[in-house]
Amino acid sequence: MLLATWLGLFFIKGCLAVFVEVTPKEVLALPYQNVTFLCKVAVPIQYCRMEVPGMTPLNLKPNSPPYQGVGYHGSGLQAGQCGITIDNVKDVNNGIIKCTLGVTTEPQESSAIMHLVVAKPPRSPELEILQNSDYWAYKVGDVIHATCTVRDGRPVANLSWYLDDELLPNSVLSPPMIISGTQEELQTVYQNLTKKLQSTDNGRSLKCVSNHPAITSNNFAYRQLNVTYPPIPQSNPIDKFGYILGKDGIISLIVEANPKPHLEWIIRDQVIKAGGHDSTGRIKAEELRDLGRGLYEAVLIIADIQKHDTETQYILKVYNDMGNYDYVILISTSAEPEDLELGVLSIIGIVIAVLILLLIVFLVIFARVTGRWCFSGAGVRNRHMGESSDTESVEVRPKNLLVLPNLNFASLFKKKDKPLEDEERPKSAETVETKIPLDETDKTQDGKEGIVYAELDLVNPNLKPLVKNYDDKTEYAEIVYAQKDNDEAEKNDNKA
Structure with missing residues (x-):
């Protein structure tokens, strides 16, 4: 029964309590910083009580002096504001801060909570x-x-x-x-x-x-x-440039390995350990230099470089507990060539340019062979020339007109199939057939023009026309008289 009474009172209090607005709801502060909280309602209040961890509850009023670094914050009780300012927060102040307001129009108190987090450094990682x-x-x-x-x-x-x-x-x-x-x-x-x-x-x-x-x-x-790890390989051979005959030279190579490796130089079947010389005393191997983090420098000094030194392979054998690797070094008196470094975009551009060039060449060849686009006229002429044989079409033109031959380069590479009777005909007896029109009255019965065909011998000086029937016609050359010649003839007749 008592529990039900307390629950009923709590329910009534929750329903009748005035809503309290809190600003801010949570604050993170370092030790000895100042913090401020504000609780407010829409009606005037009678009193403002604050509960701060590590301190006794405080009844705050405007214009009252701070108590232990804690004072009132807000625009006054008549404005319905109940706020607090804490100077120099301490670790004991960490936790929940509660504000309680006495409202004149309500029989019960109104309250709200805020969270103050006072930062505490963690232990070392x-x-x-x-x-x-x-x-x-x-x-x-x-x-x-x-x-x-x-x-x-x-x-x-x-x-x-x-x-x-x-x-x-x-x-x-x-x-x-x-x-x-x-x-x-x-x-x-x-x-x-x-x-x-x-x-x-x-x-x-x-x-x-x-x-x-x-x-x-x-x-x-x-x-x-x-x-x-064992010595890391490098691309062999390793070229070194800029050596001068007659002067001392140094071969330096940086290798990578861990743990620290050992080295040997093999020169013309001689093995030179670190700190040693060859049989002539001109070549000395330096001790391995530790550059840190698994990087080491191997140095070989050659005194008075000779021509045969530039023709020798210098093998650097590097080994440790993890493995070994042989580096092959070549030296030269030539200057070091400039590196041609092409980026990915440059390489792609070159490839695209080559493909475009090949495409243009292919299109030109295709158009030339098929007689398309700008080669359409030449293609037609080429086909006409390819179809002609021993006979030609003759046109009488003015003497002062220069006529260039129509050249067909494709026909130079094309093997022409000749009829069997052309192959058997002697070259000295080549003939040309000429179509000679007859009078207009001479027509065949079926309405065709009366045309006779004469075969001329181009070699025999005594030309004798051979007249053939219409049905026995072959390839021919048609003689066409220019209109200009006819007009000049008519003018001469009129003068006469």
């Missing part, structure tokens, strides 16, 4: 890497599993992963996991990394960085990676 061996050494291709943990931060810290200064992508990271504590709202976060190692990872630092508003130092943990 903890980085753990699954150990493959006692020496923390990995091989190229090994997959490492690392975990970064940042404990007891308020709010929770954000994590970032780096290889030296290179930010690692999310593709090698798992989603961060957050564990909330039961005391002081402290939170712990951890995240896993899975990465396949490469030779370029050797000597680099894997770092986990904690990002938090209250952190000022010790916000990262790192571990330097030791990735072992």
